[in-house]
Amino acid sequence: MAGMFNSSVGRKFAMALSAFFLMLFLVMHVSINFTSVFSADLFNEMSHFMGTNPVVQGLMQPILIFGVVFHFVMGFILEAKNKSARGVSYAKNVAKDNSTWMSRNMLLSGVVILAFLGLHFYDFWVHEMTIKYVEGDMSGLINPDNAESGFRYYEELREKFVSPVRVGIYIVAFVLLALHLLHGFNSAFQSVGANNKYTKALTGFSKVYSIGIPALFIFIALFHHFTH
């Protein structure tokens, strides 16, 4: 079985498993973020739980980081192998006649998402890690010396979306994520061997998921930008 991941089929299988994991994570992430639209308190409570729970922080967070890194590294490895499989390009090639733009540009959309993740990590993750583990403030309060000051998460979230440039970057990144998912969702199922009588229904669901999840993220960013 160890040799499985040295094969082209095995690597695609591993890529698909990491994709399933990340797609599930996106559902959880957008669900928590969406609470900020209708309840600052609920968003604060959930953020504090996720940010201080030892299982989430000590187990789930490292798994998530591994999943993200694995997905990107494997993507680059597969792309390098694919590039080397065709040394000379065609003088004329009309790929648009037989495949979608999304399917041919997964690396491009992936790299844009990777660049966005850099900004996202800087905005939220590095900020959180610094407060909690460098400054040692695990309270989650706006003023750690004042228990009545309330949690800081909601205010920090809204502060991030004041800048129209940052909101614009978020929108571009999530449009690219939608394009990435529009091919990646079904592709992951194909890679694990699931292409059967349910595939047609799955294709319909994949469109709802691939457009719906990024659209919700964009809506949340715009909501906080215009209501701040």
Added chain:
Amino acid sequence: MKLLLKIWRQKNAEDKGGIVEYPVDNVSPDMSFLEMLDVLNQDLIEKGEEPVAFDHDCREGICGTCSLYINGRAHGPDTRITVCQLHMRSFNDGDTIYIEPWRAEAFPVIKDLVVDRSAFDRIQQAGGFISVNTSGNTQDANAIPIEKENADKAFDAATCIGCGACVATCKNSSAMLFVSAKVSQFALLPQGQVEAHDRVLNMVKQMDEEGFGNCTNTGACEVECPKGISLENIARMNREFIAASIKG
């Protein structure tokens, strides 16, 4: 019809090669594409020039020998046909037509438009067969009941002619559609079950060793395949491979 042909010319495997332009006149719309090339070659021979080398054999769309990338499409602009079934009426007077060989590191150019597709032979030899006792006691295949749906799918997979259009059209030069068709045609039948695990493991291993790329599920291979081999076969091969790898 008057056409401008832009044809890849390459003296041998070591030559760098390049596109050479050939204006052609008096092309009949009823000619097949290969007949048009025959006429061009006749002219070149009469002028004392080297004719364009290209692969062809049955000219009936069943042998899988012809292999041209025409105007950016494997086997040309029409669907579900090979080059030998393509006719000049698919083009317009005054058109410029690019004619190139299959592009893949695993299919090196031998000369002009002829590529070496022996990588497919080696993949087949790695497991694309069933071992049958030919002592005279072999059970009649027709005596074994097979579900109609599986028999149809196995037959569909077996219609793959191994032309290599899937590799040529895939942006990764992946051979997954070909290999999966050869795996599926046996995996779906009881006769193929005995060696199923070894077959898929050995054929995928050989495919990787030949230097084909990974499948990124663009579906271009299915669109350009002259026999319409379905992507379902790739999913089946993936299942077979994962199951065989886990069982060891």
